[in-house]
Ligand SMILES: *[C@@H]1O[C@H](CO)[C@@H](O)[C@H](O)[C@H]1NC(C)=O
């Protein structure tokens with residue numbers, strides 16, 4: 204017998220229905236992504252300078268060999284592109300939240316995974332290793348998790364500074380990922396040219412720099428343009444910064460969408 208509206212109401216009050224739906228969704232994600240912890244975070248207040256983003260950021264926790272890997276994510280079930288976003292090396296400023304002004308841009312592309320590298324933000328690791336080895340291991344773990352649930356996903360990397368070294372290490376160690384990778388956005392990348400794997404050199408690449416970067420001079424872009432055969436370069440003129448993406452998030456947004464031929 205179909206319960207009448209009133210009897211349904213008396214068994215499950217609207218807040219209870221809502222709570223059950225939220226718990227159901229959280230359990231679904233835990234199951235779906237093999238992820239052991241998940242929660243929804245509000246976007247930090249006051250970050251209104253980037254393109255608009257009104258969705259929810261999920262806080263995912265994944266057990267990995269050296270501890271707990273934490274990722275802020277915007278999962279879009281219908282999308283077949285996953286944007287893997289990797290921060291830089293400065294422990295004081297760098298973690299997944301660094302990218303909050305850019306989330307609106309990434310969410311236009313597909314699902315978004317903003318990683319806390321080992322030892323940064325909320326990711327714990329009892330092994331930080333030397334160089335990009337341990338971070339690249341963590342990123343590969345996350346990518347395996349994404350691909351095991353959704354094998355047809357395509358990957359787009361976005362990395363800044365030292366994080367670009369990690370991307371190169373990932374592509375060097377896991378050659379099969381190259382054919383799944385549709386491109387890489389590298390912001391003021393800090394990496395030696397001999398550490399760029401052959402397979403990465405043909406990647407569709409967007410290099411973004413502040414004209415007056417005090418850490419990695421923008422002139423280095425001409426060296427990289429000679430190595431990446433399919434690279435576009437955008438230099439933000441008259442900007443003294445190592446973080447052009449968060450200093451000028453709207454300019455970053457228009458460059459990225461244009462590069463991907465997404466209507467803004
Ligand atoms: C994603 O899926 C759409 C529709 O199925 C398709 O047109 C598009 O080429 C796919 N993109 C990638 C990167 O595979």
Ligand SMILES: *[C@@H]1O[C@H](CO)[C@@H](O)[C@H](O)[C@H]1NC(C)=O
Nearest residue numbers: 385386405406407408432433
């Ligand atoms: C750059 O890469 C894109 C995507 O793989 C491809 O469509 C385009 O033809 C490439 N351009 C050049 C000049 O290789």
